[in-house]
Amino acid sequence: MATLFVVGSYATELTFKVNEGSSATSLELITNVAISEVEIKEKGASDWTALKESSSNTWTIKSGSPLKGPFSVRFLVKNGGYRVVDDVIPESFTAGSVYKSGIQL
Numbered sequence: 074m075a076t077l078f079v080v081g082s083y084a085t086e087l088t089f090k091v092n093e094g095s096s097a098t099s100l101e102l103i104t105n106v107a108i109s110e111v112e113i114k115e116k117g118a119s120d121w122t123a124l125k126e127s128s129s130n131t132w133t134i135k136s137g138s139p140l141k142g143p144f145s146v147r148f149l150v151k152n153g154g155y156r157v158v159d160d161v162i163p164e165s166f167t168a169g170s171v172y173k174s175g176i177q178l
Contacts, residue, residue, distance in 0.1 A: 084177035089146065089161060092131065093168045097139040100162070102146075104130045106178050110149040115141040116164065142166060150178060 085106055092101035102111065102124065111132040112121035118141075124132035134140070142164030147157045158174045166172075 087148075087174040087176050087178050088171050089174065090171045091162065091166050091168050094133075095166065095168045098137070099133070099135045100124075100140055100144070100166075101127075101131060101133045102162075104132070104148075106130075107151060108148045109151050112147045113162075114145040114147070116143055117141065121147055146174070153178070 087108070088105045090103040090105070092103055094101050100113070104111070107130060111124045111126075113124065113134065114121050122134060124134045127133050142162060143160040144162040144166075145157060145159045146161050147155055149155050156176055158176060161172050161174055163172075
């Protein structure tokens with residue numbers, strides 16, 4: 074009698090937590106998995122703006138003027154290329170909230 078073993082892959086959905094230091098002019102995102110680069114595009118913007126990694130899995134942008142959401146996020150997966158999630162962070166984001174990307178890594 075043969076035994077069949079099914080090996081599944083256990084992917085984790087990427088999430089973005091808005092850290093407590095975030096405000097109308099600053100956005101700090103904490104990811105639940107390691108990624109290499111993070112950029113955001115504000116509502117109506119044509120260009121992406123890079124966030125700086127301040128500590129492991131923590132990405133920050135500080136602006137002299139209020140940021141305009143909702144925000145799309147583009148990120149580089151380690152050994153996996155760029156991915157984009159449109160309007161993942163709402164305009165009225167709340168510090169401490171976690172937003173799901175819908176992308177399994």
